[in-house]
Amino acid sequence: MAPKCSIPVIDLQDFPNQSSKLIAACEEWGCFRLLNYHELLPATLMSEMKVLVRSLLDLPEEIKRRNIDVIAGGGYVAPSPKIPLYEALGLHDMTSRHGVDDFCSQLNATTHQRETIMRYAESVHTLIVEISKKLAEGLGVKSENIGFEKWTCRARINKYHFTPQSVGTTGGPMHTDSGFLTILQDDEDVGGLEVMNKSGDFVPVDPWPGTLLVNLGDMATVWSNGRFCNVKHRVQCKEANPRVSIASFLLGPEEILEPLPELVDDDHPRVFVPTTYEDYRKLRFSTKLHAGEALALLRTPSAEK
Numbered sequence: 001m002a003p004k005c006s007i008p009v010i011d012l013q014d015f016p017n018q019s020s021k022l023i024a025a026c027e028e029w030g031c032f033r034l035l036n037y038h039e040l041l042p043a044t045l046m047s048e049m050k051v052l053v054r055s056l057l058d059l060p061e062e063i064k065r066r067n068i069d070v071i072a073g074g075g076y077v078a079p080s081p082k083i084p085l086y087e088a089l090g091l092h093d094m095t096s097r098h099g100v101d102d103f104c105s106q107l108n109a110t111t112h113q114r115e116t117i118m119r120y121a122e123s124v125h126t127l128i129v130e131i132s133k134k135l136a137e138g139l140g141v142k143s144e145n146i147g148f149e150k151w152t153c154r155a156r157i158n159k160y161h162f163t164p165q166s167v168g169t170t171g172g173p174m175h176t177d178s179g180f181l182t183i184l185q186d187d188e189d190v191g192g193l194e195v196m197n198k199s200g201d202f203v204p205v206d207p208w209p210g211t212l213l214v215n216l217g218d219m220a221t222v223w224s225n226g227r228f229c230n231v232k233h234r235v236q237c238k239e240a241n242p243r244v245s246i247a248s249f250l251l252g253p254e255e256i257l258e259p260l261p262e263l264v265d266d267d268h269p270r271v272f273v274p275t276t277y278e279d280y281r282k283l284r285f286s287t288k289l290h291a292g293e294a295l296a297l298l299r300t301p302s303a304e305k
């Protein structure tokens with residue numbers, strides 16, 4: 001039976017019926033639970049990948065440290081005094097053979113593991129592009145001209161080392177995702193993820209096996225000319241069991257991203273200046289503004305009035 005779910009739920013097999021519900025979810029919440037996507041990302045592949053990433057996280061630390069940053073903060077993150085429960089591995093450019101090969105060589109992955117990662121990356125990419133097209137269509141924009149297929153995609157494997165002593169503390173600090181869209185394969189059993197609603201309250205996103213969480217990031221707010229919400233979220237320790245999640249990010253185009261011209265008119269002036277994902281990411285890192293506040297620095301002078 002489906003658990004109680006406070007955030008919107010979208011059925012991928014029920015389009016175009018769900019189109020207005022999808023747009024409302026993006027405007028009100030900036031996230032939703034996705035159902036019925038298994039044609040594109042089979043449940044068996046998801047569980048195979050989960051087993052695989054758990055084994056990668058169990059590797060000795062000196063091997064995990066070989067997973068170096070390609071972009072700032074993009075590689076292995078060891079537990080630190082500031083974020084002691086959190087550990088992560090990063091797969092930069094998951095849709096290129098080269099990206100997957102580098103990641104696998106760093107971590108001594110077997111041929112079978114490499115093939116599983118490739119299949120997972122391809123399937124998640126197809127799915128994330130499909131959802132992005134539904135967003136464009138929901139806004140009345142022709143999705144073929146956007147070229148989502150070519151946008152950069154990366155993945156992060158997250159582990160939260162929850163213990164009896166850590167219950168009640170924060171495992172992953174509040175942030176927004178910097179990119180366009182995130183597909184999160186969360187832990188099947190261990191909860192703790194919370195998203196912020198429009199009133200500023202955190203709402204738990206409890207595990208719901210067989211579904212995915214989709215989050216909108218800062219680039220989606222720029223692209224939609226401020227219509228879509230970049231959801232703030234965090235991970236709290238609620239129980240003394242380790243939690244593992246896989247986040248796949250569609251970041252944005254390599255070139256400039258700007259508000260969709262179709263959403264800009266006299267009544268809706270352009271809210272953000274054009275940017276590239278790379279430049280925006282650098283801005284977030286240099287200002288240490290990780291919860292969407294850096295978007296204020298991209299606002300056009302007319303939007304300030």
Ligand SMILES: O=C(O)CCC(=O)C(=O)O
Nearest residue numbers: 156158186193235245247
């Ligand atoms: O582990 C989770 O549930 C959330 C992970 C997350 O927010 C991220 O990787 O950006």
Ligand SMILES: [Fe+2]
Nearest residue numbers: 175176177233
């Ligand atoms: Fe996130």
